[in-house]
Amino acid sequence: MADKHLPLPLHHTSRQIPFSRPATPQAQPLQIGIYGLGNIGYPMARNLAAYKTSQPVSSPPLLVYNRTVSKSENLVKEAGGEANVRIAQSAAQLVIECDVIITNLANDAVVKSVYTEFSKALTQSPPARNKIFVETSTIYPTLAGELDNLISYVPHSRLITCQVFGAPAAADKAQLVLIMSGDYRSKKEMAYLLVPAVGRKVYDLGENLEKAPTFKLIGNSIMLGCMEVVAEAQTLAEKSGIGAKAVQMLVRELLTSPLLISCSMMIAYGDRMVNDSFDGSNGFAINGGIKDASHMRQLTNDHNSPMPVIDAAYSHLLTARALHSAQALQGHQEFNTLDFSAVVAGTRVAAGLDGLHSGKYSKVIKDV
Template identity: 35%
Template sequence: MARSANSASVSFGFVGLGNMGSVMSQNLAGYAQKEGFPKVKIWNRSRGKAEQLAREGFFEVSDTLEDLGKSCDIIHACLANDEVALSVYRQILDAAKSGVILADHSTLFPDTSTTLRAEAVAKGSSFLSCPVFGPPAAAKSANLLVVLSGDEKSRATLKKYVVPTLGRAIIDCGDDTRKGALLKILGNSCILGTIELLSESFTLAEKTGFDAELFYEFIQQWFPAPAWINYGKKIRDGAFSGNTGFTIPGGMKDASYIRRLGVETSTPTPTIDQAWSHLSTAKAIGGEGLDWSSCSAGMRVTAGLPPFKGEDFTLAKK
């Protein structure tokens, strides 16, 4: 989206400033500033976080979602769940000028994505399902894998700047937003399944007396994929802080989507069922603030080990 002297200015908005949204919005703001566009308008349920970002970067805090709808051409969002997404986007669309593009980076159930697309079209706007793969650290370095689905013209608009502004690569799923939402759920099924397998394997290593450091070295050499390396390290160390990762409630929400799709299509999901059970145990022991890799704590309890690998409970929560 290189800007020439005659190109029109683009006004961006960003909604949802959690672990992922806060760093994604900063990358978007850096792009807007470089291109000479207006400051990125931001809105967050907790206004303090938006104000803090505005003090540090190229942002302007919006008082309401309606203000974003009226003043922005493209609004990116990273939201907690379907209920929040429906509420947020409906408030924006009720006030939005015609032609606004809503680029959703959340993990939504496919039916919700389809509903939001229809409601956006009815208002003369467009809704894109644009979930991303990668942890906050990858978001900060603009190293996310970005999924695009929805209206072709709007997808083309985002392709002009999403890489390298927000991510390293794009997977284009076409016009149907349901496909973008489905890919995110299928991908997260693979990630959660990896966490469950790592949890079982590290627990078995400990119970057989095998060195966890040596086992992790094997993982680095033989499974050099980000999920294996990043979550393997967390499970090896028993380091389950949710401050910079993906917390248990989000993991259980995604697991529920996978299981729901399984029920709707008569497809068994035994690995995810087991991960759900272990996440439930970890939540009961450590609360909602832990990273979803604390699934390992649930596995350890099942195997008769202390949940947090010799660390005290307080340390595991930090």
């Protein structure tokens, strides 16, 4: 599909939203719903509810649905009660009642399953008003077309892809960067809803729905590639008698220099590697990293654009997960799930070191 609207140049910073403001306000306030209250979806929902209540024009409470009901209940309490957030009893209720449906889900299979539920519900109860679906999950680009096929059969319904960049801490502070592609008018309307409610900036990548998820994977490949480089450097430092902590000190020095770009996430994950802090319940779980790396590798294959560091990182993530699974079978795993900083386990094993416990191999003894 040819893009009728050129993407905003990535160096452009004079505007946070690359669209003119919608010409006229809504005749009645939008009913907004969110499906998926994970590490990113939960703070997005909380911030959106808080933003809506701060506006001078009253609007209906945010409607949320999550398969783990306790998360929805916690959100209602944190948001100040049912005047601000209501819990849908089913995906069908959410999609039938809402004008805007935002999804943030774990993987492609779940995303497709949920949109199939949406399509079935709306086929049985066709909407009389416009609906906008905002898919924010990290998915493989071609899935966007499949979702569009499911939604395009529903009258008055439009889909946009709106992938987000930012760690949970950025989501918590409504500092996400939003990457949009799809129907132009829907993007414009959603941009003014989501900034500054959940994000700080929007990039428009045109009408082709595959562009935003493609760019999301490209962006994530930078992070994963950087982590792989740090992991390899730390491991080489261990084998060469310098020590991983020395490399991490250098990383901090280089990346916090006023002459260079700061990368606090790389510092944070490097710290996890050095300290074997691989608890996936407090970070980005390894299954998510493997899923993203798998998508990146498929994307490089589709475009004949090799990325060897991602191939290596994917292999090392699998190694880390295999080590963890073996520990679980023996009943002595330290964490219920690994964080994807455990990618360092692959480079350690390749170098003949213990993958998940750096304390089990000889450390560097500094010369006096």
